[in-house]
Amino acid sequence: MKFITRFFLTHYTFFLCFALLAIACSSKHSHSRMDRKVDSLLSLMTIEEKIGQLNLPSAGYFKTGEAANSDIGKKIEQGKVGGLFNIKGVTNVREMQKIAVEKSRLKIPLLFGMDVIHGYETVFPIPLGLSCSWDMDLVQRSARMAATEASADGINWAYSPMVDIARDARWGRIAEGSGEDPYLGSRIAEAMVKGYQGNDLSANNTIMACVKHYALYGAAEAGRDYNTTDMSHLRMYNEYFPPYKAAIDAGVGSVMASFNEIDGIPATANKWLMTDVLRKQWGFNGLLVSDYTGVSEMVQHGIGDLLTVSARALDAGIDMDMVSEGFLTTLANSLKEGKITEQQINEACKRILQAKYKLGLLDDPYRYCHEERAKTEIFTAANRAFSRSVAAQSFVLLKNKNNLLPLKKQGTIALIGPLADAVENVTGTWSVAANFSQSITLKNGLEKATAGKAKILYAKGSNLYEDAYLEENATPFGKTLHRDKRSAGELRDEALRVAKQADVIVAALGESAEMTGEASSRSDISIPDTQTELLKSLLQTGKPVVLVLFNGRPMTLKWENENVPAILDVWFGGSEAGDAIADVLLGDVNPSGKLTTTFPQNIGQVPMYYAQKNTGRPMGKWFEKFRSGYLDVSNDPVYPFGFGLSYSQFEYSDIRLSKTEMTPSDSIIVSVDVANKSQRDGSEVVQLYLHDVVGSVTRPVKELKGFQKMMIKAGETKTVSFTLRNQDLSFYRYDLSLGSEPGKFEVFVGSDSYHVKQASFELK
Ligand code: BGC
Numbered sequence: 001m002k003f004i005t006r007f008f009l010t011h012y013t014f015f016l017c018f019a020l021l022a023i024a025c026s027s028k029h030s031h032s033r034m035d036r037k038v039d040s041l042l043s044l045m046t047i048e049e050k051i052g053q054l055n056l057p058s059a060g061y062f063k064t065g066e067a068a069n070s071d072i073g074k075k076i077e078q079g080k081v082g083g084l085f086n087i088k089g090v091t092n093v094r095e096m097q098k099i100a101v102e103k104s105r106l107k108i109p110l111l112f113g114m115d116v117i118h119g120y121e122t123v124f125p126i127p128l129g130l131s132c133s134w135d136m137d138l139v140q141r142s143a144r145m146a147a148t149e150a151s152a153d154g155i156n157w158a159y160s161p162m163v164d165i166a167r168d169a170r171w172g173r174i175a176e177g178s179g180e181d182p183y184l185g186s187r188i189a190e191a192m193v194k195g196y197q198g199n200d201l202s203a204n205n206t207i208m209a210c211v212k213h214y215a216l217y218g219a220a221e222a223g224r225d226y227n228t229t230d231m232s233h234l235r236m237y238n239e240y241f242p243p244y245k246a247a248i249d250a251g252v253g254s255v256m257a258s259f260n261e262i263d264g265i266p267a268t269a270n271k272w273l274m275t276d277v278l279r280k281q282w283g284f285n286g287l288l289v290s291d292y293t294g295v296s297e298m299v300q301h302g303i304g305d306l307l308t309v310s311a312r313a314l315d316a317g318i319d320m321d322m323v324s325e326g327f328l329t330t331l332a333n334s335l336k337e338g339k340i341t342e343q344q345i346n347e348a349c350k351r352i353l354q355a356k357y358k359l360g361l362l363d364d365p366y367r368y369c370h371e372e373r374a375k376t377e378i379f380t381a382a383n384r385a386f387s388r389s390v391a392a393q394s395f396v397l398l399k400n401k402n403n404l405l406p407l408k409k410q411g412t413i414a415l416i417g418p419l420a421d422a423v424e425n426v427t428g429t430w431s432v433a434a435n436f437s438q439s440i441t442l443k444n445g446l447e448k449a450t451a452g453k454a455k456i457l458y459a460k461g462s463n464l465y466e467d468a469y470l471e472e473n474a475t476p477f478g479k480t481l482h483r484d485k486r487s488a489g490e491l492r493d494e495a496l497r498v499a500k501q502a503d504v505i506v507a508a509l510g511e512s513a514e515m516t517g518e519a520s521s522r523s524d525i526s527i528p529d530t531q532t533e534l535l536k537s538l539l540q541t542g543k544p545v546v547l548v549l550f551n552g553r554p555m556t557l558k559w560e561n562e563n564v565p566a567i568l569d570v571w572f573g574g575s576e577a578g579d580a581i582a583d584v585l586l587g588d589v590n591p592s593g594k595l596t597t598t599f600p601q602n603i604g605q606v607p608m609y610y611a612q613k614n615t616g617r618p619m620g621k622w623f624e625k626f627r628s629g630y631l632d633v634s635n636d637p638v639y640p641f642g643f644g645l646s647y648s649q650f651e652y653s654d655i656r657l658s659k660t661e662m663t664p665s666d667s668i669i670v671s672v673d674v675a676n677k678s679q680r681d682g683s684e685v686v687q688l689y690l691h692d693v694v695g696s697v698t699r700p701v702k703e704l705k706g707f708q709k710m711m712i713k714a715g716e717t718k719t720v721s722f723t724l725r726n727q728d729l730s731f732y733r734y735d736l737s738l739g740s741e742p743g744k745f746e747v748f749v750g751s752d753s754y755h756v757k758q759a760s761f762e763l764k
Helices: 002-044 047-053 072-077 090-103 128-130 136-152 172-176 184-195 233-240 240-247 270-283 296-299 306-316 326-336 342-358 371-377 382-396 442-450 468-473 488-501 530-538 558-563 577-585
Strands: 084-085 110-116 210-214 254-257 288-289 394-401 411-416 454-459 504-510 545-551 566-569 650-652 668-674 682-692 703-711 717-725 743-750 756-763
Touching: 002 342, 047 326, 047 342, 047 530, 090 371, 110 342, 128 136, 128 172, 128 184, 128 382, 136 184, 136 233, 136 371, 136 382, 136 488, 184 233, 184 703, 210 240, 210 270, 233 240, 240 254, 270 306, 270 382, 288 342, 288 488, 296 306, 296 650, 306 326, 306 342, 326 342, 382 577, 411 442, 442 454, 442 504, 442 577, 488 530, 504 530, 530 558, 545 577, 566 577, 650 682, 668 682, 668 703, 668 743, 668 756, 682 717, 703 717, 717 743
Parallel strands: 084 110, 210 254, 254 288, 411 454, 411 504, 504 545, 545 566
Antiparallel strands: 394 566, 650 668, 668 717, 682 703, 682 743, 743 756
16 A cells, blocks of 8 residues: 555656646747747848837727827738727728738738627626626636637737726726726636636637726726826735736736826836836736827826837837827837837837737638638627626616515516617627627517516606707717607606506616716716606606616615615616516516625715725714714715625525634635525625734725625525635735735625624634
8 A cells, every 4th residue: 555655656746747847848849939930020020010010000980089090001011000900890800911911021910909898799798797797607708708709700809808996986987897896806807818818819719818907097086087096006006906917817918008197107108017017026928008099198198299108108018009109100210319229129029929929820810710700600699698698697686675576477567768778778888899789678678578478668758868968978989869859848748658557667767878988987976867857756656666777887876775666787788688687677587796886875975995994083884073984974885895685585694713713824714604595596695805903004894805606596505615815814015015914804704795794813
């Protein structure tokens, strides 16, 4: 026996060493093959051709700034383009690629990028909604499917995931990320990167991901888009950097710089951020691209003319210039003037060529151009069915008095509201590849699901806003709500006539798709007045009212929470949203989403987030003189982070700890029993939070450190266990070193960040 063990151990060690050596050699081999190929290309290139690779124009119809692009075909021929984005359709992509590989001197293929943010033609819920599923497998599979569709249409580079932590609900781009929490945001960042990139970037159905917007873009002052951010490095490292770093650790191929300034220097020219942190501390060696006109906008920021800012961006570490043409038109002169070195241009060009190599484009420029795939792999019935199931997982049931929901498939249902049949708005912001006309509205979904059983009566009830100008601002890019010319009174009267014939009213209200997204900040995050007036009239009928809320951000719903019996938050659920909402409203799917942002009572509480600091005068629930808080509002949110109801009822036992003391090399197991006390099977997201009671720097009152989503059958009890290790107790200290500190920790487990069981242990 001893002999066998020894034989096994010695041979096992031998085989292990051999295997590791083989892996090292093969990756070295493939690296050296890449280096040889890229270096030999570089050696053939003129300085103009190298600079040309750093240029990323937009081919497209979709502009977010003052792009400097013209004559793209000619520029490709002249070797002045490294990649193109916003081009849709595999034949269009092939045509452009053909110019690059047949007409340019060195025949270097182009990268083809796109904002594949939450799906391609099959659209998934907006990222904020998707995050509410707390289901990492689902998130990864949705990115995988988006990559499959996009790559079938010629795209090989997605400008996603967007992982900016956002705690200010005024900021419109809160819709594009995963909410307020760095831990959850990091898990989602990893899942998205794995989904897009798969295990082999050169496979024709995987694409390069681009984590954005590095960094701190979500911390814009006053929630006003593009605005200044200013924060301590301690906060950056502990609260805002983790999701970017998680994407880097997951192997993301590219990073996009943010628009905002950091420490007084726009991110695009911030060498500390791009080189010291990203490249040196985190070891990122992929492609670093500016955001749209991120380079030329630095002239407006006030740090120099186009030549100066372009040189500063390259010097900071940016490889590719998106649409400014600052690199293309000024770097040669900067080189002559000694502002930059040829080595810096070589480095940037090399990273772009390496990306092309990794995607397999240097071997086969048409790797992603298979017309047959475009016909068979995009917007398929299977993909749409998956999107429908994902959407249903993203909805959050905020209120359900007396179990009004689910509705019965019988009688008459009045469906009322400007979002009920707004087909162009169903997919939400940043769905640039979607074909709006094919989306399923709530009206379509409800009618299909109740056909032959219940009667659906519909009325629009109100416009989005009473003020036509505000509605116009909120409905760009063809995402119209088909404004009704009738007065608010006429629309409401019609809605009330319809409502009176019904047994129950479903009010589809909230924001239009483009009330969130880029440059869609709001100073008032309530449901627009004209819709609230409609809602009040509907409630006055005395009929039961279900509010189906469309939104891309946390909203102020204090009045709604007090007065409306049932509220289902459906975000923008993607192309199949209408079917998915019907699934949940009618009980075919049991809701399980949980909020990933705090919903405040009023705008004055913003920014509001659960992982706050205690301060020296901690707030209580109500106003107390000389304590942190407000005179005119309690300190509670309307809905806390992590909150969401189900048609099932779950009960938590007290926490059990495997021990009450641990050392840094140890771990503690935290367990609770969760019982489903209802008659319905349902899924629950069990959340674990920690509070480091004493630290060398102040620590948040609670921080999410784990979660598990699980199905619990009716009447069943499941035990949920989490293992806490030293890394979960670690944080960045004042000197930015990462580590844990001995002392007391409180541990919380519950169904959201407020409703928790508590225990404590000691780190020795
Ligand atoms: C946005 C990016 C986007 C880029 C390309 C910019 O305006 O900030 O998120 O990827 O445009 O469309």
